Amino acid sequence: MAQATRKQTLIQVANYPLDWLEERSGLVGGVKYFLFRKVPRDIGWWHTLGSASLTAFLVQLATGVILAMYYKPDPNSAYESINKITNDVTLGWLVRGMHRWGASVFIILMFLHLGRVFLFGAYKYPRELNWIVGVLILATGMFEGFTGYLLPWDQTAYWASVVGININGTAPFLGPFLAQFLRGGSEIGPDTLSRFYSLHMLLIPGALIALIGLHLYLVVRLGVSTNPWTPDPEDEPTVDGNGRRGLTRPVARGAVRK
Amino acid sequence: MEPNRHDEPHVPGPSLWPIGFAIGVACVLVGLIVSWPAVAVGAAIAVVSAFLWIRDASRGVETEVVHEPERRSAVAGGPAPPATAGEAAMPVMADEEVDRYGRNVFLSATTLGLGAVIGGIVTVPVVGFMVAPAFINQHEEHSQDVNLGPISNFPEGQFMIATFLRDPAQGEVTRRTAYIRNNGITNDVPSFTILSNRCAHLGCPVQPNGPVDDKAEKKFSTTKGEEVRLIPVSPAGFGCPCHGGQYDTEGTRTAGPPVRSLDRYEFAIVHGNLILLNTFSVTKVEGTGASAKIHAYDLKGPGEHADGLERFLYPVDPPH
Numbered sequence: 001m002a003q004a005t006r007k008q009t010l011i012q013v014a015n016y017p018l019d020w021l022e023e024r025s026g027l028v029g030g031v032k033y034f035l036f037r038k039v040p041r042d043i044g045w046w047h048t049l050g051s052a053s054l055t056a057f058l059v060q061l062a063t064g065v066i067l068a069m070y071y072k073p074d075p076n077s078a079y080e081s082i083n084k085i086t087n088d089v090t091l092g093w094l095v096r097g098m099h100r101w102g103a104s105v106f107i108i109l110m111f112l113h114l115g116r117v118f119l120f121g122a123y124k125y126p127r128e129l130n131w132i133v134g135v136l137i138l139a140t141g142m143f144e145g146f147t148g149y150l151l152p153w154d155q156t157a158y159w160a161s162v163v164g165i166n167i168n169g170t171a172p173f174l175g176p177f178l179a180q181f182l183r184g185g186s187e188i189g190p191d192t193l194s195r196f197y198s199l200h201m202l203l204i205p206g207a208l209i210a211l212i213g214l215h216l217y218l219v220v221r222l223g224v225s226t227n228p229w230t231p232d233p234e235d236e237p238t239v240d241g242n243g244r245r246g247l248t249r250p251v252a253r254g255a256v257r258k
Numbered sequence: 259m260e261p262n263r264h265d266e267p268h269v270p271g272p273s274l275w276p277i278g279f280a281i282g283v284a285c286v287l288v289g290l291i292v293s294w295p296a297v298a299v300g301a302a303i304a305v306v307s308a309f310l311w312i313r314d315a316s317r318g319v320e321t322e323v324v325h326e327p328e329r330r331s332a333v334a335g336g337p338a339p340p341a342t343a344g345e346a347a348m349p350v351m352a353d354e355e356v357d358r359y360g361r362n363v364f365l366s367a368t369t370l371g372l373g374a375v376i377g378g379i380v381t382v383p384v385v386g387f388m389v390a391p392a393f394i395n396q397h398e399e400h401s402q403d404v405n406l407g408p409i410s411n412f413p414e415g416q417f418m419i420a421t422f423l424r425d426p427a428q429g430e431v432t433r434r435t436a437y438i439r440n441n442g443i444t445n446d447v448p449s450f451t452i453l454s455n456r457c458a459h460l461g462c463p464v465q466p467n468g469p470v471d472d473k474a475e476k477k478f479s480t481t482k483g484e485e486v487r488l489i490p491v492s493p494a495g496f497g498c499p500c501h502g503g504q505y506d507t508e509g510t511r512t513a514g515p516p517v518r519s520l521d522r523y524e525f526a527i528v529h530g531n532l533i534l535l536n537t538f539s540v541t542k543v544e545g546t547g548a549s550a551k552i553h554a555y556d557l558k559g560p561g562e563h564a565d566g567l568e569r570f571l572y573p574v575d576p577p578h
Contacts, residue, residue: 075430075431159462159500162462163461166460166559166560167460167561169561170560172572173571173572175562176575176576177393177576180396180578184392185391185392185396186396187424189431189432190431191391191392
């Protein structure tokens with residue numbers, strides 16, 4: 001009896017910080033709600049592509065912050081600083097490699113995720129808005145790739161950016177203005193490099209974080225859709241018993257359930 | 259009881275016309291590059307499909323409206339309340355309350371309005387700081403004159419690859435290349451063909467198609483101390499490594515995606531030295547060498563048409 005009481009006391013003491021936090025913020029409950037929310041029982045590996053993309057993005061964030069500690073966004077020293085990161089700084093080759101190849105991994109995973117959502121019909125009612133937000137994330141991510149490509153400041157980077165900016169410039173009417181804005185002038189120069197650096201590490205990542213937050217909010221709010229080959233949920237128990245069954249699977253038009 | 263509408267999809271009726279609309283838009287975009295009739299056809303397809311799409315979508319909305327009365331009658335299964343009951347049940351709104359409501363609206367509107375004004379005061383200069391410098395004072399730094407040394411450096415009829423700094427203050431990033439041919443003297447006036455190496459497609463560096471005589475390279479510094487390099491070359495034409503645009507020795511497009519000829523430099527001869535001035539765009543060149551008739555236009559960006567109907571796609575050029 002006394003032992004049990006002591007055990008309870010110990011558990012209470014161990015839990016005290018969490019309880020303190022929960023009572024004042026509700027954060028513990030919130031995190032639990034996010035992590036342990038109900039999902040359809042038969043979803044599988046295909047549904048992990050979204051969180052895989054998120055992981056790739058987090059890797060880009062972390063490695064990018066570290067690279068920014070050594071990189072110098074100045075035309076006279078940018079190429080040298082990249083050389084230094086790759087060859088001199090301890091483990092610099094690894095972090096730069098992770099950032100460089102991770103960028104491609106991020107984009108590829110987003111495309112696979114997009115393909116999964118499309119082929120599973122998971123973009124249908126009520127998740128159309130989340131599809132739109134996802135497409136915006138893809139476009140923003142590709143803009144991140146475009147601005148990051150200039151930063152090594154070698155011949156490949158320079159000419160790829162010349163062509164990329166001029167492609168923007170050929171858009172009718174506003175194209176030439178857009179190109180000039182991206183260049184920060186009528187020719188590529190020092191302003192272009194620092195401008196791309198600022199866009200690449202401040203503006204676009206901020207936009208991406210905001211969009212990903214909105215994307216996740218909608219995922220949690222709307223629930224995860226089942227596989228298209230799952231039998232009709234009429235014969236299945238509801239997912240959370242709260243009448244939210246209709247939100248876990250796209251509903252065929254006209255098939256109104258009560 | 260109000261029907262719980264959150265579990266029912268409110269989607270427009272099914273329609274295949276978005277496919278037609280997408281085909282139309284794609285046709286317009288392809289047509290902008292390939293041919294004007296295709297633009298017209300694409301626009302027609304897009305407009306018709308959009309109209310039919312909207313019609314389909316609005317038809318779906320109409321059917322939902324038709325369903326409304328049925329649901330209501332099902333809900334009101336019991337005896338209907340007297341017609342006046344609804345109004346009588348409404349609380350009579352005192353004048354004071356109406357006033358307070360008005361003040362609420364006023365206060366929230368003022369708060370929002372003030373917030374918008376403050377936001378504008380903060381945002382407009384910042385955005386201006388971001389955007390404006392790209393468009394202001396662009397002309398001066400671009401029109402730097404470049405001294406390429408005495409014209410005896412340029413043998414008659416021989417193309418030379420000249421590389422030089424357009425703006426020494428900005429450094430290597432402004433290094434430019436021009437292909438220069440001395441056309442000799444006609445009627446006591448010296449003539450030069452000076453082609454920019456910026457491709458008229460997307461701005462890659464155009465390369466000479468022919469042997470480059472590296473051993474005869476000439477390096478010297480101008481009076482301002484900038485390094486200039488001259489290399490003789492015997493090109494049959496010029497080609498772009500990026501997307502395969504081809505030009506003849508007058509800079510006229512012979513194949514590939516470029517939309518006009520290679521840009522050219524204006525030049526002057528001062529104290530026997532060849533001076534490069536502004537660049538200008540060229541749509542086509544008739545004839546060759548000193549007798550060439552050059553269709554010249556103000557400098558355009560790569561990929562921008564300077565003549566034909568397509569020039570209306572770029573009515574205003576940013577200052578450069």
